[in-house]
Amino acid sequence: MPGSLLLALARLVVDAETVNRLVEPTIADLRREFADSGTSRIGRMAALLSGYAALWRVMGAVSLRATLRAFHPVEFDLRSFVYHAPWVPLGIFLVVFMWQLLAWSLIPMALAGLIFAATVRRWNTRHPARLAVPKRVVEPASLGINVALVPVSGNAGGLIFMTGSLAILMLGLPVLAVFLTLAALSGVAVAAALFAWHAVTGHTPQPGSPLGRLAR
């Protein structure tokens, strides 16, 4: 994964100062060590692996610090606590539980999920969905790459959401590939039929109705 992509991912997840003081120096070291590792393939691979390991440890430390800050007695903030507190046990539980079911398939799934979440978040930042969304505990700027909180509508954002979700499920549960493909095709067919029906009848959904939300 190129350093520029790693940096872009980090900018989506953590604040600018943390990127500047922790993530950028780690990536700079990674690139410099890789460049200095000569022509030996093993040497270059070792430089890359140790650099990536360092970077993920930094990202882990940053995430942990952000979570612990929510529990800090001085900096305690109820909204932040309500948002962060459930994720710690839930995250541990999900990894342990899902590992029993999926074992090593969990790793490509998690990577696909990370790329998907960063993509949909970036798309949403550039093209904010005009959907009616429920009042959230967190501010939009704090959404990070939590896909469940990033609103998308019936446009390219929705397409990214659907293909990303399908890719994650197919990587983890390849046995469902046929079912998921058929389900996606059925969904596309229903959408096409709805568009055709609206075009023929000239019917415009009411703005507040479920169809109206989809049509925006």
Add this chain to the structure above:
Amino acid sequence: MSESDIPRLPAKERLILELLAGAEPKFGLQLVQESDGRLKRGTVYVTLNRLEDKGYVTSHQETPVPGAIGLPRRLYSTTGFGSRVLWAWTTLAQQLATEV
């Protein structure tokens, strides 16, 4: 001065200050390499960041070399306060060692 105002210096922070003391500014990987395995790549910048927050070290990005690829590295050096804290801790440790 209350107890919370007294500067604290955990082992890793002290090691970094020792490596930086009286030397040219260094970047994180350089400190890891000079520490003989006592500092890890994944945590060195976290510790340096903490030291910077405490005012013990200061940092700046190296001047980009024309034609060089990648991000410029961040170079760290001790502040006057950091040097005094290190001196105080070293003196205290020596006195304790003498008395024991």
